[in-house]
Amino acid sequence: MKYIDEFHDPELARRLLDDIHATAVTGPWALMEVCGGQTHSIIRHGIDQLLPDTVELIHGPGCPVCVTPLEMIDKALEIASRPDVIFCSFGDMLRVPGTGRDLFRVRSEGGDVRVVYSPMDALELARRHPEKEVVFFGIGFETTAPANAMTVHEALRLGVRNFSLLVSHVRVPPAVEAIMGAPDCRVQAFLAAGHVCSVMGTREYPPLAERHKAPIVVTGFEPLDILEGVRRAVRQLERGEHRVENAYARAVREEGNPVALRMIEEVFEVADRAWRGIGVIPGSGWRLAEAFWEYDAERRFDVESMHTAEPTMCRSGEVLQGLIKPHECEAFGVACTPRTPLGATMVSSEGACAAYYLYRRLDAPARRPATAQEATTVG
Template sequence: MRYLDEFSDPDLAGKLVDQIHAVTTQPWAMMEVCGGQTHSIIRHGIDQLLPEGVEMIHGPGCPVCVTPLEIIDKALAIAEQPGVIFCSFGDMLRVPGSGKDLFSIKSAGGDVRVVYSPLDALTLARENPDKQVVFFGIGFETTAPANAMTVYQAKRLGIENFSLLVSHVLVPPAVAAIMESPTCRVQAFLAAGHVCSVMGTAEYPPLAERYGVPIVVTGFEPLDILEGIRRTVIQLEEGRHELENAYPRAVVAEGNPAAMAMLRDVFEVTDRTWRGIGMIPESGWRLSERYARFDAEERFSVTDIHTDESALCRSGEVLQGLIKPHECAAFGKECTPRNPLGATMVSSEGACAAYFTYRRLELVES
């Protein structure tokens, strides 16, 4: 296929659905580990086309959603300081902190700016040498190379009024944490194709072997996801647990060597807290010693900020796949996209936002 709309072809989708039904003999529960995949599944009703008992569990695959509350509060504390230009992608501006969000800071006179690339923030630093420019660097392995390149360029060009607030997380340790949870129901994973396009697939076969789960690298269009599900169900039915690449047009086993080299230079692996989940050992990146002077947490002395999650918001359970969004009592009531309690309702990749947008508002009695 040559064009994107061909990956939504209803006739081909119907054939894949028929094949999934034909090979399924028992219930299975699989997790997609990407918020983009979650939105595609809900938008196109893919989960409703599957055989009875085949369940899609929505995982912690939204980078905005897993950014911990204390990092949001650190961002707010930095953005409020005079002489700071705080830069972020737009989806972070409405994520609630303990009492406000970045939009509130901006409306109160803070210099908060939406940028479309971290390099835009570096340009602002060059143009405003009397200001401290901070970029909010969040996300999985997909967005990390561009952020790493920006810090690399800041050091190379001697731009000392630029810094990075880092909240990068890694997918494979999260898969391990999910499988080791005593409440885990996941029997297979659809791995995020964009992450694997950067990092390759080498980390996944050991996970498949250790936990006895199939892992299928999958894209984001309806046919991509259905093909991933088809391959996953076949493995489950045959009792296999292997890595398969169902997204070869974007993913190769070795990944992107140049991007990985940049990541190894600028970042080092560290323990990370995931919002609603808790600390996962060696599940994130921080700036390496060579680039430590560009660390915004240290530069603005916000390392000691610690906050507690909302007791009303159950986004942590949503992110772990323990409940569906509409099983939260606050969903669609106290918590809406206009007045969100948590990041899963704010982000364009959040599961709660997907359920609200595509009208999955109530539990359906069977």
């Protein structure tokens, strides 16, 4: 398959690993990937175990489901419980625990909770059921924002008044800024998410790289993409450089996607956002612009302030900040499993805890230089 099979080539993987081993002669270097899809690819293929001991991959807050704050989950549960509501969401939100329950529990108790594959599916439900209020749970990074913005724009154009959006969009660059500005930060370079940059471009990253003296390499999600991103980041670190490099040129342009950006700018405005386990990051999210307030589910259902309570045993916030690995949490794999999750990082398809559990990283992984034979198993 184009752009898939060739990025699993074991011979190319071996060459990239050899180059990384030859380049990473000082260090130690700590690189953070800010994408849950990259995290799963790293753990699935054992990429972190094949790198030299001088290079560590740290998992950042790259899962939009995981960073959706508990208060927003509880707002969704409250709205979904109402008898006049059809609540629509992508499937990975249904198991995310709120305070005491999740959307699956709401559905079992009689709530009309539906899994959709596009926000436009929710808008179509609103057109077919004018007697109901249809709400779509609009979460995600910059990648899902254009589709959600377009749906609200279309609802206004069509005059559909029984549709609304529960908005919990977050933006990556302010999160990178917050991580780098933390006093306990030990990250020295970033692997930026290619799908985010395909929408937003790369223009927000050079000031971050310069301010924090940290290389930022935009890369994709396949094994060779990640290895190339690591190779470029390590090369910069060894040379004392801190530039933005685009290693995902097949999908990313500096200016991003102009059509998607115009839609986002029309429908949303930048706002402060709370990140689950991290706290409020200034300017790190979007909310609906004033012209579209009538489609704001928080306003429509008056759920703007709620009391929440995080499980005391859950350390997902530390996982999301890259302060610990999932297996370092005492509850991981014991009190917290995919069947009994304490936090979203265990149930989201992009969560770091879910990746460690799925691929049986239940203890600290052995780290050793990769042999040529091991390198050929990547992919």
